[in-house]
Amino acid sequence: MQSFQxxxxxxxRYWAQRDCVIxxxxxxxxxxxxxxxxxxxxxxxxxxxxxxxxxxxxxxxDGRYGDNPNRLYKHxxxxxxLKPAPEDIIEQYLGSLEAIGIDLRKHDIKFEEDNWEAPTxxxxxxxxxxxxxxxxxxxxxxxxxxxxxxxxxxxAELTYGLERLTAFLQVKDSVYDIDWGGGFSxxxxxxxxxxxxxxxxxxxADIPTLWQLFDxxxxxxxxxxxxxxxKSPDKKRFPLLPAYDQVLKCSNLxxxxxxxxxxxVTERQAVIQRVRKMAVAVAQAWVDQQSGxxxxxxx
Amino acid sequence: MSALLPFLLEIGTEEIPDWMIPGALxxxxxxxxxxxxPHEEIRLDATPRRLVLRxxxxxxxxxxxxxxxxxxAKSAPAQAVxxxxxxxxxxxxxxxxxxxxxxxxxxxxKKVAGRQTRDILAEALPGVILGIYFPKTMYWTGKGGPRFxxxxxxxxxxxGEDIVPFTLAGVxxxxxxxxxxxxxxREIAVTCADYEQRLRDHCVILSFQERSxxxxxxxxxxxxxxxxxxxxxxxxxxxxxxTIRGGFDPEFLALPDEVLATVMRHHQNYFSVTGPGGxxxxxxxxxxxxxxxxxxxxxxxxxxxLRARFNDARFFWETDQKKTLAARKAxxxxxxxxxxxxxxxxxxxxxxxxxxELGGDAHAVRAAELSKCDLTTELVKEFTELQGVVGGLxxxxxxxxxxxxxxIYDHYKPESMDDSIPRNRAGxxxxxxxxxxxxxxxxxxxLIPSGxxxxxxxxxxxxxxxxxxxxxxxxxxLLDLLGGDAGLRAFFEERVKYYFKEIRGxxxxxxxxxxxxxxxxxxxxEARLVRVRSLRDSADFEPLAASFKRIRNILEQAKFTGGxxxxxxxxxxxxxxxxxxxxxRTSGQPIESAISxxxxxxxxxxxxxxxxxxxxxxxxxxxxxxxxxxAEFSTIADFxxxxxxx
Numbered sequence: 001m002q003s004f005q006x007x008x009x010x011x012x013r014y015w016a017q018r019d020c021v022i023x024x025x026x027x028x029x030x031x032x033x034x035x036x037x038x039x040x041x042x043x044x045x046x047x048x049x050x051x052x053x054x055x056x057x058x059x060x061x062d063g064r065y066g067d068n069p070n071r072l073y074k075h076x077x078x079x080x081x082l083k084p085a086p087e088d089i090i091e092q093y094l095g096s097l098e099a100i101g102i103d104l105r106k107h108d109i110k111f112e113e114d115n116w117e118a119p120t121x122x123x124x125x126x127x128x129x130x131x132x133x134x135x136x137x138x139x140x141x142x143x144x145x146x147x148x149x150x151x152x153x154x155x156a157e158l159t160y161g162l163e164r165l166t167a168f169l170q171v172k173d174s175v176y177d178i179d180w181g182g183g184f185s186x187x188x189x190x191x192x193x194x195x196x197x198x199x200x201x202x203x204x205a206d207i208p209t210l211w212q213l214f215d216x217x218x219x220x221x222x223x224x225x226x227x228x229x230x231k232s233p234d235k236k237r238f239p240l241l242p243a244y245d246q247v248l249k250c251s252n253l254x255x256x257x258x259x260x261x262x263x264x265v266t267e268r269q270a271v272i273q274r275v276r277k278m279a280v281a282v283a284q285a286w287v288d289q290q291s292g293x294x295x296x297x298x299x
Numbered sequence: 300m301s302a303l304l305p306f307l308l309e310i311g312t313e314e315i316p317d318w319m320i321p322g323a324l325x326x327x328x329x330x331x332x333x334x335x336x337p338h339e340e341i342r343l344d345a346t347p348r349r350l351v352l353r354x355x356x357x358x359x360x361x362x363x364x365x366x367x368x369x370x371x372a373k374s375a376p377a378q379a380v381x382x383x384x385x386x387x388x389x390x391x392x393x394x395x396x397x398x399x400x401x402x403x404x405x406x407x408x409k410k411v412a413g414r415q416t417r418d419i420l421a422e423a424l425p426g427v428i429l430g431i432y433f434p435k436t437m438y439w440t441g442k443g444g445p446r447f448x449x450x451x452x453x454x455x456x457x458x459g460e461d462i463v464p465f466t467l468a469g470v471x472x473x474x475x476x477x478x479x480x481x482x483x484x485r486e487i488a489v490t491c492a493d494y495e496q497r498l499r500d501h502c503v504i505l506s507f508q509e510r511s512x513x514x515x516x517x518x519x520x521x522x523x524x525x526x527x528x529x530x531x532x533x534x535x536x537x538x539x540x541x542t543i544r545g546g547f548d549p550e551f552l553a554l555p556d557e558v559l560a561t562v563m564r565h566h567q568n569y570f571s572v573t574g575p576g577g578x579x580x581x582x583x584x585x586x587x588x589x590x591x592x593x594x595x596x597x598x599x600x601x602x603x604x605l606r607a608r609f610n611d612a613r614f615f616w617e618t619d620q621k622k623t624l625a626a627r628k629a630x631x632x633x634x635x636x637x638x639x640x641x642x643x644x645x646x647x648x649x650x651x652x653x654x655x656e657l658g659g660d661a662h663a664v665r666a667a668e669l670s671k672c673d674l675t676t677e678l679v680k681e682f683t684e685l686q687g688v689v690g691g692l693x694x695x696x697x698x699x700x701x702x703x704x705x706x707i708y709d710h711y712k713p714e715s716m717d718d719s720i721p722r723n724r725a726g727x728x729x730x731x732x733x734x735x736x737x738x739x740x741x742x743x744x745x746l747i748p749s750g751x752x753x754x755x756x757x758x759x760x761x762x763x764x765x766x767x768x769x770x771x772x773x774x775x776x777l778l779d780l781l782g783g784d785a786g787l788r789a790f791f792e793e794r795v796k797y798y799f800k801e802i803r804g805x806x807x808x809x810x811x812x813x814x815x816x817x818x819x820x821x822x823x824x825e826a827r828l829v830r831v832r833s834l835r836d837s838a839d840f841e842p843l844a845a846s847f848k849r850i851r852n853i854l855e856q857a858k859f860t861g862g863x864x865x866x867x868x869x870x871x872x873x874x875x876x877x878x879x880x881x882x883x884r885t886s887g888q889p890i891e892s893a894i895s896x897x898x899x900x901x902x903x904x905x906x907x908x909x910x911x912x913x914x915x916x917x918x919x920x921x922x923x924x925x926x927x928x929x930a931e932f933s934t935i936a937d938f939x940x941x942x943x944x945x
Contacts, residue, residue, distance in 0.1 A: 108587035113316035133600025
């Protein structure tokens with residue numbers, strides 16, 4: 001039986017052998033691997049890229065105090081971006097499942113229509129949820145638009161739900177019973193996060209403080225974006241990546257406030273629009289910045 | 300004529316959404332037929348990964364034809380004639396002289412060889428393929444590239460034994476297909492003759508009928524709830540479908556059937572199994588895309604997924620019980636119905652008033668009050684499609700009377716034109732109140748559907764109102780319920796027309812005729828439609844309708860505004876007087892009993908009497924007679940709307 005970490009290592013090796021950069025997780029809280037600059041910004045513009053990374057993805061509202069066998073506040077996504085998508089991308093994906101020991105002649109795999117959309121990122125794509133014996137194990141998306149911009153090269157995004165996949169392979173009914181590796185269980189490693197973040201997100205997060213933080217990060221992003229000058233000869237120095245971090249902070253604060261029950265349905269739409277506006281502005285500036293100096297970026 | 304050839308086109312793609320496949324195939328057929336290439340039979344097939352058109356009897360070459368080229372006039376100098384012939388590459392004697400309206404001219408009949416069918420296809424097929432309509436398409440080769448439903452990965456195009464050569468989205472057409480993703484080979488050489496068999500050898504059943512038949516046959520041995528829609532879906536989700544049977548812990552049967560069935564059907568694509576007495580059995584049937592499951596991997600995997608889902612549902616069901624529906628009403632103040640239309644609490648209060656106005660009893664008003672409370676439950680947040688149903692189930696558990704819980708349960712009905720209306724009166728009233736409130740509100744703030752954009756599903760809501768009024772036999776004045784909104788009135792007029800024409804099968808002119816005589820009371824409208832339809836069988840009907848149309852035209856031309864009584868003294872003896880007497884005799888009778896005696900009198904009148912008499916008084920009296928006659932028999936329909944052959 002492969003441990004959680006062996007599965008991760010196998011998948012990383014598999015994609016490394018297919019010329020992907022193996023990245024470490026991004027060090028700002030995100031709700032999904034898509035939000036990391038390695039995806040959100042890299043899919044923009046005309047330059048090919050291939051990357052794989054495991055991203056801890058935080059969904060405050062999904063926390064269950066460590067009680068629910070299938071729902072987690074923070075789960076691990078393996079995110080693979082292949083830009084542009086190779087012709088045999090689905091074969092490569094199926095090969096990765098075989099690499100972790102799933103004999104697809106003996107299991108049922110189906111690709112069911114599921115078009116992904118992230119309103120806060122102005123991003124959407126066409127694709128499927130991949131079902132393995134009735135379990136959704138991956139999301140497979142051909143990005144069409146990101147930050148409201150039509151993409152030049154169409155990337156494929158593969159997202160593996162690692163806990164689910166491992167529970168499936170290890171035949172565990174609860175993710176907490178997963179063997180992580182080295183004799184430690186998933187519970188051993190992660191239970192305290194799940195419990196304490198659930199308490200914080202649902203009970204103790206201070207709503208006024210979170211709103212204040214939201215406003216501060218939004219202000220900083222807006223300040224920076226207002227200073228970006230597309231005509232400046234020095235524009236490639238301009239700190240758009242740090243500006244994007246501010247957007248990510250806002251997104252995570254929004255999710256936390258939402259879990260805390262602090263956002264009414266009416267406000268919800270408005271806050272999503274605020275985040276989206278920043279994300280779109282960063283994406284547009286980024287495309288401009290890249291087109292200004294493609295040679296230097298490549299170095 | 301050369302031998303006739305078979306044609307095979309297979310568009311190999313990544314997995315196409317199941318529900319789009321039938322439409323795409325029909326489209327492919329139309330686009331192919333538009334090419335005007337002679338052929339015998341066409342056969343269409345599809346799996347998730349291929350759209351296939353096969354045709355027989357195509358000629359290798361199109362028929363030769365002749366083109367008529369006009370040369371110089373016969374009178375032209377010999378040099379000009381020779382010059383023309385040289386330009387055409389012929390001798391002057393190859394031409395003939397023909398007389399034309401302009402005089403005598405040289406004419407050359409040029410033989411045009413029919414083009415190779417293969418060349419025509421090679422040129423046209425890329426356009427045919429990319430012309431297939433899909434509701435949502437994508438780029439895959441990059442911005443500005445071709446769009447299709449999913450990436451095209453291979454193309455088989457064969458005419459007889461030859462490849463029809465073309466390139467589309469970087470894919471070259473050829474004679475290589477692809478088998479089942481894991482049970483077949485990736486590249487398989489095929490011919491028109493062995494194509495289907497070769498696919499079968501590689502675990503692809505090409506025919507949808509065969510795949511759905513295979514599923515149905517395997518289900519036949521098991522007591523499953525019939526679900527043809529699910530069979531169809533699964534037959535288009537698989538290339539080699541096989542059923543497997545799994546079970547779940549009977550403890551879950553404590554949950555309502557609706558919840559269990561929804562999880563199985565909508566979230567997992569499983570068939571429910573029934574046990575003794577029609578109750579759910581702790582079993583399910585799934586369909587997999589492989590041939591067998593000898594080690595039970597697929598069965599066990601599906602059982603575990605279902606267990607997790609049922610556990611979630613049970614957790615929500617139990618959590619939700621901690622707060623009654625009635626106690627949740629206040630929470631609706633925090634649930635937005637629509638930004639410009641306020642919260643669900645406000646909506647519910649409007650619905651309660653409206654339910655009473657519509658003649659609803661205390662049960663209907665109570666059901667309206669509780670109808671939206673399930674929106675705050677965890678179960679509905681998880682299974683949105685169960686809104687209403689969950690409210691009904693909770694209301695039942697919480698001791699609400701049967702008419703109330705059933706009304707809550709049903710109040711989103713009818714969800715489509717095939718769906719039934721709410722089963723009891725209270726449910727019909729609540730459903731009407733809900734839909735009318737939404738329609739009135741949306742039209743008031745300008746959220747009006749345009750073209751294919753109808754984000755609030757207002758067409759469906761209005762269609763539901765029409766269906767409930769008509770099939771619930773509710774004699775409510777629809778036009779008075781629209782809040783005096785002219786736009787909404789026009790919107791409903793379309794819906795009423797659609798309903799009686801498309802759903803109930805009345806002819807469009809019958810619908811126009813009856814609606815012209817009023818359409819506020821749909822029960823009455825339907826009764827009149829039935830009468831007009833049976834009147835139509837009478838031989839006198841269409842001639843009389845034609846006469847009514849003539850009367851209306853005469854009145855319009857004369858700008859006759861009506862009023863006034865008929866002066867019998869001014870009537871001429873003969874046809875005019877006879878018509879008047881007939882009118883007096885039949886007045887007040889239903890048109891069914893008057894029609895056969897009335898018609899000859901009307902015909903004779905028009906035959907013999909000049910309406911536009913020189914004497915103004917006589918003319919006016921005649922117009923009054925006609926207008927009175929028209930009004931008398933137009934209460935059930937405006938017969939001048941009937942389209943007649945005469």
